[in-house]
Amino acid sequence: MIGATPAGGDGGGGDDSIDGQGSVDISTFQHNIFAPAPIDRDQLSIENMRSWRIDATHQHLYKTAAYWGDKVLSITDDPNDVFWLSQIYFDTGEYARAINLLQHQGLVHTSIACRFLATQCYIKMEKWSEALEILGEDNQFAAQANQDEGVIKASIVFKNLNNIQRAKECFIEALQIDIKCYEALDALVSNSMLTITEERQLIDSLEFNKQLVGQDATFVKMLYQSKLKKYDNIEAQNEIYQTLEAKFKLENADLLYSRAEIFFAQSRFEQCLNSTTQILQRDKFNLDCVPMHLVCLYELDMKNELFLLVHDLVDQHPHHAVAWFGVGVYYYLIGNMAEARRYFSKSSTVDSHYGPAWIGFGHSFAAEGEHDQAIAAYATSSKLLQGSHLGPMYIGMQHLQQNNTLLAQKYLTSxxxxxxxxxxxxxxxxxxxxxxxxxxxxxxxxxxxxxxxxxxxxxxxxxxxxxxxxxxxxxxxxxxxxxxxxxxxxxxxxxxxxxxxxxxxxxxxxxxxxxxxxxxxxxxxxxxxxxxxxxxxxxxxxxxxxxxxxxxxxxxxxxxxxxxxxxxxxxxxxxxxxxxxxxxxxxxxxxxxxxxxxxxxxxxxxxxxxxxxxxxxxxxxxxxxxESEHEWFVSALPQELQTDESVNRLLAIREKSQSVKERLAQRLHGRRPLVTEVEEEEEQEEEEEEEEGDAEEQQQEKHVQEEEDAELGDRRAAKHPRIDHG
Structure with a gap:
């Protein structure tokens, strides 16, 4: 019930309470960020309207909250009321209206809170340059404790301006300013901005004991360590998991997910799927867990389960990159590369910085031999996932497939x-x-x-x-x-x-x-x-x-x-x-x-x-x-002829004789053998040699015949001398 809460100033203290009407007093949630402006009207009516504004905001009745907030601002012209009305406009998606109100009152450059709110509006509108202009290139409040909000927003801006290195530096700075800023750690780890060595060095450099007291420091450090890459040191990761579960009695989705990552690192996909299934049974659309669940279904070739999951994802989260990425994985699994490429592309369109979509996009090209397009997609993923080896590795693989071994060596060794x-x-x-x-x-x-x-x-x-x-x-x-x-x-x-x-x-x-x-x-x-x-x-x-x-x-x-x-x-x-x-x-x-x-x-x-x-x-x-003929031929020879020299000579004679017999048999039946050009030339040479040999033999026979005739003539002359009749 709006207005049922007791009238207390925006900066009032006291615990949250529920009155007899069931309304929650959240006045303590909205503190003054400026010194209240002096007013002449009845203070009680102003505080009541502020209470109505707060109560309506708590019940998500933003139009009501904006109505009473506007009336309060018109009466008081208080900067605090300007800020909270702008916050209501931000919650309703009226980002330009919120910025206009803040700028009209001149609060963007005089208040850190108003500056951050205006920056957040520009980020929601994807006006990255304007957001960076308000924030500035460097953190102007680095010396002040807990001023990590502006650094986080700067990181988001730099990331969307594709200045990944600067975004990484800002996320690290935000975490160092306030180690409780989990958003910074999650951005560094989930986007693979750091190598495994850099991740460990970052955790070791954080001053847990200075910013936290007692066991809180140990607890937070172990939680952060459970988020790191799990390429190696599986035993150490298991110890962290067991300590968090036994000593701190913690068993929630994040811890189960860390356990799933350990199973995944060991390629134990069934156990990994069991862990991710437990998470999704508690929180069906836990988008941090969904990608790993998808790839476990892929590994285990569970097409039907994968289809049902991505169907639900598209219905419930059509504006999230992981939904369309899941569709791409399904088509990739069934071998439909054209459709897989289409949905990987859609996923990268929804979020151009979603690295897995670019890797899948490259795979869909590589599967069809489109090496240049695949390399381009892998190069994009490499820029986004600077702490991951996957992008350059896949580029090296493509060069290997094109036999560019030296170029592949450059990428693979790196x-x-x-x-x-x-x-x-x-x-x-x-x-x-x-x-x-x-x-x-x-x-x-x-x-x-x-x-x-x-x-x-x-x-x-x-x-x-x-x-x-x-x-x-x-x-x-x-x-x-x-x-x-x-x-x-x-x-x-x-x-x-x-x-x-x-x-x-x-x-x-x-x-x-x-x-x-x-x-x-x-x-x-x-x-x-x-x-x-x-x-x-x-x-x-x-x-x-x-x-x-x-x-x-x-x-x-x-x-x-x-x-x-x-x-x-x-x-x-x-x-x-x-x-x-x-x-x-x-x-x-x-x-x-x-x-x-x-x-x-x-x-x-x-x-x-x-x-x-x-x-x-x-x-x-x-x-x-x-080989069989050789063995038979050798076994048929007398013992004294079974030497290598004799066998080879006899085999050569046998093969030549066999070749001549085959040609004669084919000619006898009016057929020419189907031979190659080389064999035809050899046959022609053999025929010419045979003809030359026949000619020489005939010449020799003729010569012998002439000699025999001459000798016979001499014998006849000796037996019957010629009589000269003068």
């Missing part, structure tokens, strides 16, 4: 300074060293990935591509037994249809490296280092998938500790086929031709159109036939 615990980053570094021919270092990085994923719940494709890359690296080093082991692991876990010796899987680019075919002139085979396979036979290189990783969308872990998963492109089946083709190569090198034939047959059973496997199968079959 990421190690920000985070050296991301399996995806380590996998890409392994790929980079592989492409540079540094196979030992590649194996070192791939082994680290396997060790880090040992207890994870990441999708099988992450394991498969990492094992496949290890197999390629060991094969290049000549460690064929180790390569065989990793290829067989991929074959054991991968399912579905496959492709050629290549492809992308799990968000990363695979290593390349063809292998010469084994046994009697098998030759090499190759395929695309990226893409879904293919390529031609003959001395080429192949590729395996990349490694999944933490950061597909840059969500979780304090901003930027993103999700893993299938990545953009490729699949478990692609990796399986790649492993089988590579396994066939290794068997050829090791001379196990029967095993190689089995491997190629498996690929063709999965995907009959795989040209690489088809070509290599034909070659290894020819090698197997030659």
């Amino acid at each position: 990421c190690l300074l920000l985070c050296d615990k991301d399996p995806l980053l380590l996998n890409e570094l392994g790929v980079m060293h592989y492409n540079l021919g540094e196979y030992d270092r590649a194996v070192e990085y791939f082994d680290k990935v396997v060790h880090m994923l040992e207890w994870s719940q990441r999708k099988n494709v992450i394991w498969e591509t990492t094992w496949l890359n290890l197999g390629h690296a060991h094969r290049k080093l000549g460690h064929y037994q180790e390569a065989e082991t990793y290829y067989l692991k991929v074959d054991a876990v991968a399912m579905g249809s496959g492709s050629g010796f290549g492809g992308i899987g799990g968000g990363g680019r695979g290593v390349a490296g063809g292998a010469p075919g084994g046994g009697g002139g098998g030759g090499g085979a190759g395929s695309a280092g990226t893409g879904a396979g293919g390529g031609g036979a003959g001395g080429g290189d192949g590729g395996a998938g990349g490694g999944g990783g933490y950061g597909v969308f840059g969500i979780g872990g304090g901003g930027g500790y993103g999700i893993g998963g299938g990545g953009y492109g490729g699949s478990s089946s692609d990796t399986k086929a790649s492993a089988l083709v590579a396994l066939g190569f290794v068997y050829q090198i090791m001379g196990q031709l029967s095993d190689a034939i089995d491997a190629y047959h498996k690929v063709l059973a999965i995907r009959p159109s795989d040209q690489v496997a088809s070509d290599m199968l034909q070659r290894v079959m020819e090698d197997k036939v030659r």
Whole structure:
């Protein structure tokens, strides 16, 4: 009931109370910010109208509050009444009206409170330059305690003017002025403005014991520590969680969210989903928790649950970036990249500083091979999330896919300074060293990935591509037994249809490296280092998938500790086929031709159109036939002729004889053999040699015949002497 509260001045004291009518006295909430102006009217009626204004504001009857506030101001012309009427206009969204009232009274430049209120109005109107003009570039009240409000507003202004570095400095300053200013810490952490080292240094530099008393200092410090990135020191984070829960009896959404981040950091997505589900059961639209819940549903391939959640988000929060980001994640999960790109773009339009939307936007381009557009989107996310390694890492991955290895090296190595615990980053570094021919270092990085994923719940494709890359690296080093082991692991876990010796899987680019075919002139085979396979036979290189990783969308872990998963492109089946083709190569090198034939047959059973496997199968079959004939021929020879020199000479004679017989048989039946140009030239040369040999033989026979005739003539002359009749 408006006006039921006792008349007390705006600066009156006393506790909040509820009168017999059920009305709350909130007069203590509005203090005078100026010395009250002297008035001649009945003081009681003025205080009553102020009480009505306060009570109406408390009951959200803003039109009533504005009505009585205007009457009080007309009577008193008191600056305090100007401020509170402007505050009512701000609450009703009449920002320009509030600014006009403050400026008309000349209070913007004489009162800190009025200046901050005018700044907040400009921020709501997105007039960033005007807001900065009122605040000034520097904090004019740095020496005064608890004057962090202006610094916070300056941070928001700088951020929206894309001056991220200056915004970061202002947020840090606000937190140092008043360590209770959680908004500053949240902005720094959720927007990933600081690296993990900078976050810890900031918390250590805050003067908790000077600004807080007793256990409050310990309590607040531990709360803030629970907000930091969780790339490493998981045990320390667990201790903080347990202490807050046991010692301080705290169990609320923020603590559960911190626990969820720990599970997420360990890739324990089911436990993480359980924690986020508990939060959302208490607060269905806790927008701080929703992004991590979304990516857990993505990781666990829960399409239906994801669809229902994003449908509710769009209904309830159509003006929030996370709602449209969730729609983009759903379409990304089902493989509709065009729609995913559309909604990631919409999310970035709603909030141009929402980094995960830009990362998703880049992924939608990368999935379709649009490298330049993907790099542009990743570059934007890198500017926004300066403390995250994801932006530069994804740029480096794009350069790897374009075979710009040295440029990729620049980006990927810089990421190690920000985070050296991301399996995806380590996998890409392994790929980079592989492409540079540094196979030992590649194996070192791939082994680290396997060790880090040992207890994870990441999708099988992450394991498969990492094992496949290890197999390629060991094969290049000549460690064929180790390569065989990793290829067989991929074959054991991968399912579905496959492709050629290549492809992308799990968000990363695979290593390349063809292998010469084994046994009697098998030759090499190759395929695309990226893409879904293919390529031609003959001395080429192949590729395996990349490694999944933490950061597909840059969500979780304090901003930027993103999700893993299938990545953009490729699949478990692609990796399986790649492993089988590579396994066939290794068997050829090791001379196990029967095993190689089995491997190629498996690929063709999965995907009959795989040209690489088809070509290599034909070659290894020819090698197997030659090997069998050789074994039979040698076994049929006498013991004394079973030497290498004798066997090779006899085989050469046999092959030449067999070739001549085949040509004669084909000519006899009126058919010419289907031969290559090289074979035609060889055949023509052989025919010419045969003709020349026949001509020489005929000439020799003629010469011998002439000699025999001459000798016969001499014998006849001796037996019958010629009689000269003179």
